[in-house]
Amino acid sequence: MVEQNAGADPSGHPKTVARFGRWPSPFSAAGVASAKISRSGLQADGTWLFWSESRPGDGGRQVVVRDDGGVAPVDISPPAVSVRSRVHEYGGGAATVSGGVLFFVDQADERLYRSATGDGLAPLPLTPVPPAEVSLRYADGILSSSGSWLICVEERHDGWGTGHRLVAVATDGSLRLVPLVDAGDFVAAPRPSPDGSHLAWVTWNHPHMSWDGSELWLADLVESDSRIGIARPHRVAGGDSISVGQPFWCGDDSLVVITDRTGWWLPYRIRAESLDERDAAIPLVHLEAEFHAPDWMLGQSTMAELSDRSLICRMHQDGQDLLVRLRPPRAGHDDRPTGTVAATEVRGPGNPSGWEVEVVDQPCVTITGVAVADHGRRIGVLGSTRTTGTSVYEVSADGSRPARLLTPGSAGAIANAADIATAEPFVAASEAGPIPGFFYEPTNTSTIGPEGARPPLVVFCHGGPTGSAEPAFDPVIQFFTSRGIAVAAVNYRGSCGYGRAYRRSLQGLWGIADVDDCTAYAAALAGAGRIDGTRMAIRGTSAGGLTALGGLVRSDRFAGAASWYGVTDLEALALETHEFESRYLDGLVGPLPAATATYRQRSPLRHPGDISGAVLLLQGADDPVVPAAQAERFADELSAHGVRSTIEVFPGESHGFRRAATIEACLGAELEFYRSLFDPDGTPDPSIGAGTAGGIT
Numbered sequence: 001m002v003e004q005n006a007g008a009d010p011s012g013h014p015k016t017v018a019r020f021g022r023w024p025s026p027f028s029a030a031g032v033a034s035a036k037i038s039r040s041g042l043q044a045d046g047t048w049l050f051w052s053e054s055r056p057g058d059g060g061r062q063v064v065v066r067d068d069g070g071v072a073p074v075d076i077s078p079p080a081v082s083v084r085s086r087v088h089e090y091g092g093g094a095a096t097v098s099g100g101v102l103f104f105v106d107q108a109d110e111r112l113y114r115s116a117t118g119d120g121l122a123p124l125p126l127t128p129v130p131p132a133e134v135s136l137r138y139a140d141g142i143l144s145s146s147g148s149w150l151i152c153v154e155e156r157h158d159g160w161g162t163g164h165r166l167v168a169v170a171t172d173g174s175l176r177l178v179p180l181v182d183a184g185d186f187v188a189a190p191r192p193s194p195d196g197s198h199l200a201w202v203t204w205n206h207p208h209m210s211w212d213g214s215e216l217w218l219a220d221l222v223e224s225d226s227r228i229g230i231a232r233p234h235r236v237a238g239g240d241s242i243s244v245g246q247p248f249w250c251g252d253d254s255l256v257v258i259t260d261r262t263g264w265w266l267p268y269r270i271r272a273e274s275l276d277e278r279d280a281a282i283p284l285v286h287l288e289a290e291f292h293a294p295d296w297m298l299g300q301s302t303m304a305e306l307s308d309r310s311l312i313c314r315m316h317q318d319g320q321d322l323l324v325r326l327r328p329p330r331a332g333h334d335d336r337p338t339g340t341v342a343a344t345e346v347r348g349p350g351n352p353s354g355w356e357v358e359v360v361d362q363p364c365v366t367i368t369g370v371a372v373a374d375h376g377r378r379i380g381v382l383g384s385t386r387t388t389g390t391s392v393y394e395v396s397a398d399g400s401r402p403a404r405l406l407t408p409g410s411a412g413a414i415a416n417a418a419d420i421a422t423a424e425p426f427v428a429a430s431e432a433g434p435i436p437g438f439f440y441e442p443t444n445t446s447t448i449g450p451e452g453a454r455p456p457l458v459v460f461c462h463g464g465p466t467g468s469a470e471p472a473f474d475p476v477i478q479f480f481t482s483r484g485i486a487v488a489a490v491n492y493r494g495s496c497g498y499g500r501a502y503r504r505s506l507q508g509l510w511g512i513a514d515v516d517d518c519t520a521y522a523a524a525l526a527g528a529g530r531i532d533g534t535r536m537a538i539r540g541t542s543a544g545g546l547t548a549l550g551g552l553v554r555s556d557r558f559a560g561a562a563s564w565y566g567v568t569d570l571e572a573l574a575l576e577t578h579e580f581e582s583r584y585l586d587g588l589v590g591p592l593p594a595a596t597a598t599y600r601q602r603s604p605l606r607h608p609g610d611i612s613g614a615v616l617l618l619q620g621a622d623d624p625v626v627p628a629a630q631a632e633r634f635a636d637e638l639s640a641h642g643v644r645s646t647i648e649v650f651p652g653e654s655h656g657f658r659r660a661a662t663i664e665a666c667l668g669a670e671l672e673f674y675r676s677l678f679d680p681d682g683t684p685d686p687s688i689g690a691g692t693a694g695g696i697t
Contacts, residue, residue: 017448017451020453020456025419032476038390045098052095062107063083064076078123082107088298089580112127114173137154145223148171168228189298206583209587211466217234219234237259254271267283267285290316304372305372321383323362325357363383366384368383369383419445422471430516435493456674461541461547462489466494486525488531511546515550518547541566541656549563553604560674560677568634611641611643
């Protein structure tokens, strides 16, 4: 494997020259697997910040954590309990904290519980055991102003199908449950006003997803210790071709909601005196930027209010996230939209009489949560930098204090930070228009490739397909780049973060436009001399698996494709998947049965003889989104047509692998798969499971 010594690392030691894909790496499969700690659900309660995080080494258990003044986070959920909801299968919003009391969903039975943090007592169940043959799931809960009720989403599975409604659950352990909203196919984001007089929520109906068309509703809320109900429900924003999200009550009793009415997800405000009016929302800014993201998981919260009534928000623009402060109009001015900028990274038309936009200094390029504690004096940011995984930071709105990391160890334990490949924005030209994405060049302080050679490439296809590739640190990408394999993360047509028009540009074209964009992106990198165009592979997770496998059907550029719990049969997906996505394909492909021929034409399962490369299938046995039968049928078809393929099915895993042992096995299998494509004469590497990256997240 080692050919010669040439060049030098930053310390002056000579670098080893080795074949691409076989560089010694500080990122082991075991280390990356343990590093895949996901953090979500950032929230505040009084002085403290709280969030949820996964524990891959503990079977993927989800734990609720409280910051402790930056010393060491403290687990506050009961030991051995996994706090996770399965509403919409993707969950989210499984825990809320108020007054030192934790309300949570236990993954084991999906019931709601109450637990006083630190009292050592057994959690108190709040919802009854459901009848036989019925499954009840809860999520996105928030306390009413009196604290007597937890208002949340209920998902019911029974012999009639699946239904969703908003319910109020008594917090005293009496097991009382009161239905509040039972209209619409889906409901989310119940938000009672601080004075307890109103309830806002989001709803949408098939065949829409919430990011295609959804509505903000409002009703009078009447509650006491013994009863609760709503009156005069009415729509106030949104519609069939408008998406809304994140309703948020401000201290002046106005309601802020994010909507893409202009083609971009921007914050709008409904004054307290206009709450009864339809479409009374006024935009706070006019920008080509996104303040929201698709609600794949419940409980998205990237906006909070500071003590001076300004709003602190995550804003996505030009491929990365910024933290911005929206200052209200000065005295004597009405609410009028503006793009005024105090830190000029933000693009938009100026209007100095309205809300002003200031960029707040903080380290993250991807932000998934924003919360404000201690009466607006502490700003918590959940996000990732280019060199560290998802962590929690405390930042100051005026930049007077440097950002403080609240999750010690998140930066990881690697020998040299210079071994990390960082995202380089790269836009590929195509006949359909520009394709944004990120290129990761192979990076290793001790090793370089042979002189004059170019590295092989793996194209990463994100899931969704209404998802996105972000420039943040991902240990899986580093696992490959540190070994001499380049990575391209493509935001093909349909990706979020670039406005509604781009997000909708995949409508009717899934399995075509996404595949062609990823293929064109790889070709552009080869044309630019960045990679070896004769040694390329493609991989994807979930919906990205369909894109990756489609790359072997629609082109012969790729030597192989790796699919993690990916879609192989669109028709089966539409007929067998869960309720949340059961009509998703109506827009992405076409309504059934009229579009049956299209579904079959775009399904890799139907074209095993057209597959132009090798295939690796990694699948969870208990996957309700893309059932394991899809991968198994596809593997049988590939075998029957003489296509080289490998399938590995993991018992106990669902859609999105959570166990460290599973992730480690998959990464090892995937690396050897690429080596067999790019460097088939090399010897197997027994050190894949060894390394020093165990602390990286």
